[in-house]
Amino acid sequence: MQLSTKARYAVRALVELALKYGQEPVKLKDIASGQDISLKYLEQVMFPLRISGYVKTHKGSRGGYVLAKPPEDINLYDVIRTVEGSLSLVDCVDNPESCDRVNQCVTRRVWLGLKEAIYNELSNISLAELAEKQHLLYTEAEQ
Amino acid sequence: MQLSTKARYAVRALVELALKYGQEPVKLKDIASGQDISLKYLEQVMFPLRISGYVKTHKGSRGGYVLAKPPEDINLYDVIRTVEGSLSLVDCVDNPESCDRVNQCVTRRVWLGLKEAIYNELSNISLAELAEKQHLLYTEAEQ
DNA sequence: GTTTTTCCCTACTAATTATATAGAATATCT
DNA sequence: AGATATTCTATATAATTAGTAGGGAAAAAC
Numbered sequence: 001m002q003l004s005t006k007a008r009y010a011v012r013a014l015v016e017l018a019l020k021y022g023q024e025p026v027k028l029k030d031i032a033s034g035q036d037i038s039l040k041y042l043e044q045v046m047f048p049l050r051i052s053g054y055v056k057t058h059k060g061s062r063g064g065y066v067l068a069k070p071p072e073d074i075n076l077y078d079v080i081r082t083v084e085g086s087l088s089l090v091d092c093v094d095n096p097e098s099c100d101r102v103n104q105c106v107t108r109r110v111w112l113g114l115k116e117a118i119y120n121e122l123s124n125i126s127l128a129e130l131a132e133k134q135h136l137l138y139t140e141a142e143q
Numbered sequence: 144m145q146l147s148t149k150a151r152y153a154v155r156a157l158v159e160l161a162l163k164y165g166q167e168p169v170k171l172k173d174i175a176s177g178q179d180i181s182l183k184y185l186e187q188v189m190f191p192l193r194i195s196g197y198v199k200t201h202k203g204s205r206g207g208y209v210l211a212k213p214p215e216d217i218n219l220y221d222v223i224r225t226v227e228g229s230l231s232l233v234d235c236v237d238n239p240e241s242c243d244r245v246n247q248c249v250t251r252r253v254w255l256g257l258k259e260a261i262y263n264e265l266s267n268i269s270l271a272e273l274a275e276k277q278h279l280l281y282t283e284a285e286q
Numbered sequence: 287g288t289t290t291t292t293c294c295c296t297a298c299t300a301a302t303t304a305t306a307t308a309g310a311a312t313a314t315c316t
Numbered sequence: 317a318g319a320t321a322t323t324c325t326a327t328a329t330a331a332t333t334a335g336t337a338g339g340g341a342a343a344a345a346c
Binding site: 001002003004007008011012015035076084087089090091101103104105106107109110111113114117118120121122125130133134137138141 | 144145146147150151154155158178219227230232233234244246247248249250252253254256257260261263264265268273276277280281284
């Protein structure tokens with residue numbers, strides 16, 4: 001059970017965008033090379049985030065990506081759910097009909113609780129908070 | 144990001160064992176057929192649980208599996224970690240050396256917190272508790 | 287000694303994940 | 317207008333993981 005690199009890359013990329021919020025668009029190429037991520041993969045990762053309205057893009061030279069909302073208004077649960085599809089660790093949580101044992105099975109309640117725990121943890125972390133901490137780390141590293 | 148069926152099967156099987164705790168050994172064949180699980184797969188799933196001392200086995204006819212400890216003393220975190228290896232959703236949580244960006248990357252702290260949230264949720268659920276609820280569900284279903 | 291079960295090792299298949307390739311569309315700059 | 321840089325889209329491929337299946341050895345019960 002691993003969080004996909006897709007989700008991890010998405011978070012890292014959005015933190016970069018949050019750091020540059022209000023400035024000019026950030027090119028995926030820069031993010032990709034700065035973080036050792038395949039550019040082509042990153043393009044695919046960003047796609048659903050654009051569709052869901054978390055980032056905006058500008059084509060052409062001097063183009064790139066910007067956050068579509070203030071970093072305070074984007075939390076990690078939204079980001080990860082957008083690229084991963086769902087944060088349920090077990091199918092039956094979102095699709096009760098996927099298992100005909102739903103009504104006689106205690107474990108579904110466990111998985112439901114687990115999803116909620118993950119939600120509580122992640123929805124509480126905003127890009128703003130992360131960017132701030134990341135900024136500190138970067139400046140520390142320079143010394 | 145899905146919990147492996149391995150983990151789900153393990154939990155379901157152990158709940159069955161908890162329901163029969165103190166009685167005679169339960170055959171995997173019965174669990175497998177009762178829950179539509181491949182017997183051969185279930186054997187593999189149970190293997191690490193025996194090694195780690197959560198279940199004991201008896202070979203031969205009238206053999207089978209029993210819990211090695213009272214159901215109160217086995218929690219879901221232990222079970223899942225035993226069959227899944229780890230409940231960290233990201234590698235760098237357990238193996239900082241797996242990523243050379245560890246010290247400049249905020250996201251690791253996020254994944255650490257996430258692991259803890261999952262731990263808090265799952266370690267708090269014992270097989271005894273689950274078995275009790277499962278028992279209720281079964282008797283309800285019969286009516 | 288026959289049967290039934292766990293035990294162990296291995297191989298196979300299917301599904302998912304991650305990356306790469308190729309080029310179209312669009313904006314910028316000179 | 318033309319050259320360049322970027323996002324956008326679709327597809328292909330490689331790598332990894334997940335899930336299943338098979339065959340038989342070992343041990344216990346009857």
